[in-house]
Amino acid sequence: MRKYLLMVAAAGLLTACGGGSKGTDSKDSSAASSIQVDGSSTVFPITEIIAEEFEAANQGLSVVVGESGTGGGFKKFVRSEIDVADASRPISAKEDSLCKAAGIEYVEIPVAFDGLAVVVNPANTWASDITVKELQMLWAPEAQGKITKWNQIRKEWPNEKINLYGAGTASGTFDYFTEAIVGKAKSCRGDYNPSEDDNVLVKGVATDKFALGFFGYHYYKANKETLKALAIDDQNDANGKGAILPSEATILDATYQPLARPLFIYVSKKSMQRPEVKNFASFFVANATKFVPETGYIPLPPALYAKASARIEQQITGSPFLTLSSSVGAKLDEVYK
Amino acid sequence: MGEKKKLKKRLRVGALPKAKYFEWQDIFFHRFAMVCTFFGVVALVLLLVGVGSNGLDRISWDFLSNGPSARPLRAGIFTALIGTLWMMVLTAVIAFPIGIGAAIYLEEYNKKSKLAGILEINIANLAGVPSIIYGLLGLQIFARTLMLGNSLLAGALTLALLILPVIIVSTREALRTVPYTIREASYALGASKWQTIWFQVLPASMSGIFTGVILALSRAIGETAPLVVLGAATFVTAVPTGIFDNYTVVPIQIYNWVSRPDPEFSRNAAAAIIILLMFTFVMNGIAIYLRNKSQKKIKW
Numbered sequence: 188m189r190k191y192l193l194m195v196a197a198a199g200l201l202t203a204c205g206g207g208s209k210g211t212d213s214k215d216s217s218a219a220s221s222i223q224v225d226g227s228s229t230v231f232p233i234t235e236i237i238a239e240e241f242e243a244a245n246q247g248l249s250v251v252v253g254e255s256g257t258g259g260g261f262k263k264f265v266r267s268e269i270d271v272a273d274a275s276r277p278i279s280a281k282e283d284s285l286c287k288a289a290g291i292e293y294v295e296i297p298v299a300f301d302g303l304a305v306v307v308n309p310a311n312t313w314a315s316d317i318t319v320k321e322l323q324m325l326w327a328p329e330a331q332g333k334i335t336k337w338n339q340i341r342k343e344w345p346n347e348k349i350n351l352y353g354a355g356t357a358s359g360t361f362d363y364f365t366e367a368i369v370g371k372a373k374s375c376r377g378d379y380n381p382s383e384d385d386n387v388l389v390k391g392v393a394t395d396k397f398a399l400g401f402f403g404y405h406y407y408k409a410n411k412e413t414l415k416a417l418a419i420d421d422q423n424d425a426n427g428k429g430a431i432l433p434s435e436a437t438i439l440d441a442t443y444q445p446l447a448r449p450l451f452i453y454v455s456k457k458s459m460q461r462p463e464v465k466n467f468a469s470f471f472v473a474n475a476t477k478f479v480p481e482t483g484y485i486p487l488p489p490a491l492y493a494k495a496s497a498r499i500e501q502q503i504t505g506s507p508f509l510t511l512s513s514s515v516g517a518k519l520d521e522v523y524k
Numbered sequence: 525m526g527e528k529k530k531l532k533k534r535l536r537v538g539a540l541p542k543a544k545y546f547e548w549q550d551i552f553f554h555r556f557a558m559v560c561t562f563f564g565v566v567a568l569v570l571l572l573v574g575v576g577s578n579g580l581d582r583i584s585w586d587f588l589s590n591g592p593s594a595r596p597l598r599a600g601i602f603t604a605l606i607g608t609l610w611m612m613v614l615t616a617v618i619a620f621p622i623g624i625g626a627a628i629y630l631e632e633y634n635k636k637s638k639l640a641g642i643l644e645i646n647i648a649n650l651a652g653v654p655s656i657i658y659g660l661l662g663l664q665i666f667a668r669t670l671m672l673g674n675s676l677l678a679g680a681l682t683l684a685l686l687i688l689p690v691i692i693v694s695t696r697e698a699l700r701t702v703p704y705t706i707r708e709a710s711y712a713l714g715a716s717k718w719q720t721i722w723f724q725v726l727p728a729s730m731s732g733i734f735t736g737v738i739l740a741l742s743r744a745i746g747e748t749a750p751l752v753v754l755g756a757a758t759f760v761t762a763v764p765t766g767i768f769d770n771y772t773v774v775p776i777q778i779y780n781w782v783s784r785p786d787p788e789f790s791r792n793a794a795a796a797i798i799i800l801l802m803f804t805f806v807m808n809g810i811a812i813y814l815r816n817k818s819q820k821k822i823k824w
Contacts, residue, residue: 221762221770223674225755232784235759236594242761251770252759253674254780255752263755268673384783386790409785482594483785 222467225253226260226273227359228383229403230450232482233299233475234273240478241470248463257359261453265289270458271467274451275301275359276366277508292456292504296468296495297519298475300485302404302438303364303446306414310396313337313344316418316430319445322368325351325399331376337397351379352391352400358383364401367445367515389414401446404433405483421445426516435485445515450484456504465499472496487519494523575801579794587795591761592777596788599781601796606763607676607771608745608803614680614767615687615744620737622684623691630692631699632721651689658686659753667754674755677767682750687740694736698729731818735811742807746800748775774800 224234231254238250255263257274261282264272267289278286278295286293305322307314314337321340324330337344354360356373361381366372382388385402392400393413407416418430427442437443452471458464472495479486487495497503507522508514590600626647634640662682672678702725710720726733751773758780760772774796781793 223770225757228783231758231780232594235592238759239592239594239761249762250759251674251757251762253755253757255755268755385785386783389785403785406785409787478594 221249221251222271222464223251223269224271224273224452225255225263225269226271226452227257227275227450228254229257229275229301229358229360230273230298230452233450233479233484234271234452234471236478236482237471237474238467240474241467244470245463245466250467256357257362258357261285264293264453264455265291267291267455267457270455270461270464272453274453276363276448277451277514278453278506280509283506283509293453293506294456294459294468294498294502294504295506295508296452296454296472296498297449297487297491297523298452298471298495299450299479299487300438301448301450302433302443302485303360303367303401303448304404304407304414304433305399305401305417305419305446306392306407307399307417308392308394308396309413309415311415314341314399314417315415316420318420318422318430319368320422322419323370325349326353326365326375327369328374328376331378347397350391350395350398351376352388352398352402353379353381354385354388354402355381355383360403363448363515364446366513367448404438407433408483419443419446438485439488441516441518448514449487449519454499456502459499459502468499469496472499491519491523494520498523572801575794575797579791579796579798582791582795583798587792588799592759592772596784596786596792599789599792601774601777601799603760603763604772604774604777604796605799607760608773608800610676610764610767610771611680611683611773612741612745614676615683616737616741618680619684619687619691619740623688623737624695624733626688627692627695627699628721628726631696632717632725647689647692651693654749655686655747656749656753658682659750661685662750662754672768674757674770675768676764676771679751679754679756679771679773680767682754683744683747686747686750687744690740690743691737694739695729695733698732698736699725701732702728731814735815735818738807738811738814742804742811745773745803745807746775748773748779751776752779774803 234252238252260272263269265285325334337349338346362372365375385406388400388402389406389410392398407414416433418432420430421444426444431437431443433443438447454468472492476486587600589602591603593599630640666672666678666681706724707720710724756776757770757772758776760770764771778793778796781789
């Protein structure tokens, strides 16, 4: 028994000493060869597939990808803990000023499109489309406890309780949906079923006849048999007449509005002085068309990837979205002139 | 007649001849206790069947030896498995001496003081703190203040804190099983306190202590929340080679896979759950073996 104790004590001492002496240099060497990415769990699958291909193409380089959420990623970005931040919405003015205060310049790179689908149960025979106004009435904070039945949205719909499902408040998806529908990011009723795990939302809507929910388009696409998407009418004929169903085509040609959004990566300019980080960003843009469809997301048109690649080459810092009043409905080719 | 009345009073029943009533009461309680016992077992069996039918055929050498991948059929848990092993050893090395030291202090050196009473209550409370709170604590102290960042060491220190109360409580239990007469006999032979603890008390309670430590560790390897808060990465292809390297662990892989839309990923998650359960079962098996061994061996 004494032997065990001595062994454990010795092992403890050894690691403690070993750690103390080699600590700093080991950290430096790992920082030199690995690229640290963190942020949106929506962008995670895209970054993952690109990281995998990048490592396969560049032996010896490693990419580490986390998923702390868009906001969590920017917090680490501001503290210089990561080289690249994944984001499912443009950087906010507040996050931008924190970056400035910390002396961090960044290059904003759009990498793909994602749509948000508004879905109901397939047994729902009454609803097939919904207007943005109706969605706003339903999801606004004032609706809490008041708009609880289907026929309060549209008279001809049944006098049944409506059960709401949506993304949790920490996600960029929630931020984008509330900004696009309610008009102000994070402004939303509280009496709905939130989950950060979209599969939970899918199951919730698929098993509840009187449910209505919203989540990423590719989750709808993967579960088409158990869900029914509603066509969205933004009552603006300039971007498509009438109610429009989500699909690759309608998201790409910006007629599925306002629930189509671009996804971004933000690369620190300082990190880009390391060639492997810059190569990773270039590789990301150059190979996105090829690999993004595998993840279920929608690649940008080639012209936009060309613009993104130019932003990397010329190291154009800052975000043009900060000059817009709202990022909702912004057309990327106009934003990046 | 008088006898019967007395008996009635003592049993506090209305009428004695209702023997059937007691019989039914007995049968009912027996069944109720049985249902309670099987409730947990049935839940475990359902979990095993569900996970097994979903993930068992995904387990292969490739699944164990491949790193993470965006393609579900190519994805494996190698780096996560190595990360979990690292985490387990490192957590044990940190928590084991500290936990046992604290338990010896409380049980052998400072048993009756007021301070010990306060410490005892606080340690019991710590055992009930949700694990995510430990994650926040670790993020501030280890990851940021001590600048350990997203490293194995920061994670292991946090998990060690998380299981310390469990180790302290179980070690104290083990120390208490050593009869006081053994200590007195040791003192009577002229041994110092240190000699008594080191040569008599610790060897006699070692297997009990190990049992507690192993059970605590098997809880630690299933933890996700504190590590997610600490910022453990999800996609890591390089196997950690030192305690300052980035890492991922099996529960984080599972957490990521269950939230993906492709059903193939949820099969991967099921397969990884089986591997993690096997880990836990083996560790609990070792704990039970040690406990049985100690019960047989020690004779005074």
